[in-house]
Amino acid sequence: MVPDPVGSGGRLCALAEDGASAGQVTAVDDLAAEVARLEAAQAPRWVWAATDEVYPWLLDRGAVRPARCHDVKLVESLLLGQEGRHRRPRSLGAAWARLHGLPEPEDAPEPGADDQPVLFAADRRHLPQDLDPLAALVEVHAAQQRRISGGEHPDRTRLLCAAESAGALAAVEMGRDGLPWSADAHDALLTGLLGPRPAGGVRPTLLSELAGRIQEALGRPVNPDSPAQMLPAFARVGVHLTSTRSHELRDVDHPAAALLLRYKELSRIHAAHGWAWRESWVRDGRFRPEYVVGGVVSGRWATRGGGALQIPRLLRSAVVADPGHRLIVADAGQLEPRVLAAMSGDKGLAAAAADGDLYAALARNAFAGDRPRAKIALLAAMYGQTSGEAGQLLAVMRRRFPDALALVEAAARTGEAGGIVRSRLGRTSPAPSADRFLDETADPGDGASPDRRAARSWGRFTRNFVIQASASDWALAMLASLRRRLTAIGPEPRLVFFQHDEVIVHAPAALAPAVEAAVTAAGDEARRLVFGAAPVPFPLETHAVRCYADAK
Missing domain, CATH: 1.20.1060 (Taq DNA Polymerase; Chain T, domain 4)
Structure with a gap:
């Protein structure tokens, strides 16, 4: 799909499973209406250059909310990472240039809150003037399909690309619907x-x-x-x-x-x-942030200003549902430790995760019932802390949970050697950069050279990357599943907030039980999709409240 830069029309082309063109190009005067017709009849996966540019255009013209899409810009970023080319530009124009052995144009900076976006820049930026943007889109998408199929784990990569693209749809919608703000x-x-x-x-x-x-x-x-x-x-x-x-x-x-x-x-x-x-971010009783999907290398989101991912607890009393509505707040507790248990297959850690409070179970099994020390030990394992008490507790973890420690320590060694590591679905860490990741807090008197200290710092980064990025895999899969399930309930429940381990849905009070059930089902579906048969639960604690502050 390529919208016209002027007016309400656009052009469409059906694609085969391998991404090749499967029919004539169709020009329509009202693209939003045609999207609604095809969505009702076929529910296709829409392919476009960039969701954050095309989707707002469609919503402005009354389009229905599509179930699925393939965001070429986001997928290109994921595939470049898998190929060890993180710092290459990812726009449609850059991807097309790479296919043809031409110089790669640099991506324009992400626009700030006050910038005026260039309409369909991702569609047209740096493409030759005589090249049809739709033809370029079809060609780049087909090449992406070949790269996915030829990868080490094509099924996982397809799931990652689908979840990332679904997240882009949700991000635009949440910015439009907004978080209720009094x-x-x-x-x-x-x-x-x-x-x-x-x-x-x-x-x-x-x-x-x-x-x-x-x-x-x-x-x-x-x-x-x-x-x-x-x-x-x-x-x-x-x-x-x-x-x-x-x-x-x-x-x-x-x-x-x-x-x-x-x-x-x-x-x-x-x-x-x-x-x-x-005055800048709240309009018509709604906080309307601009989310940046995949804004952090681990897959976590960022925002273009507004601080949507850091609403202080002191101000959560200002987040108040509309009359007759509820905020269904869902929080995935102890997410990263559960990810470590599921990825490593460590039976002892999986058993602790299945026991409700993972830290309490860990304390009973290995730390004489001392929950704070158990938490310190597990965080030390995930973040590479070795000084003081953390180092002693880490030795206990290594003896009692060898498979979990083997996973993170292998990731650390890979990073120290200059290698890259991958999340469960295949999101990759960028190549190390000593000047960026040098541990400035390290003691210069420890005898290690600056290069060695930089390598250790990078190893701590990759140690946690495999966990944090896999948590992002689960969270995006959960978000995509929840978005689909809310659509099945009806038009009223709306996702209005998301960060790496928490979502908020705004819904009529009568629908709150159905939404809570949808949240639970989405979390379990994401667990199965991302971690398969791993016997580790990923519970989402839900609260249906009038005010966000009441959920904590």
């Missing part, structure tokens, strides 16, 4: 935290008061927003800091440290989710 509740929260809304860009009342108290505690005028002023001011009172980061301040026994911690917390809320933020 301006009144938001105002009340901000006023209680910061004082009345200030005018002229000055600090809110409570921030100004905290700034004054910090100055009093340090005995001199300072700007709490300036580390260059704060570090010398602390040094003068005998507190030597390397930064004003929160983790350092928490260990400081001086009244100014506690005041600065509170100031930083409230200042972040004011900057990231304050009144100016609401």
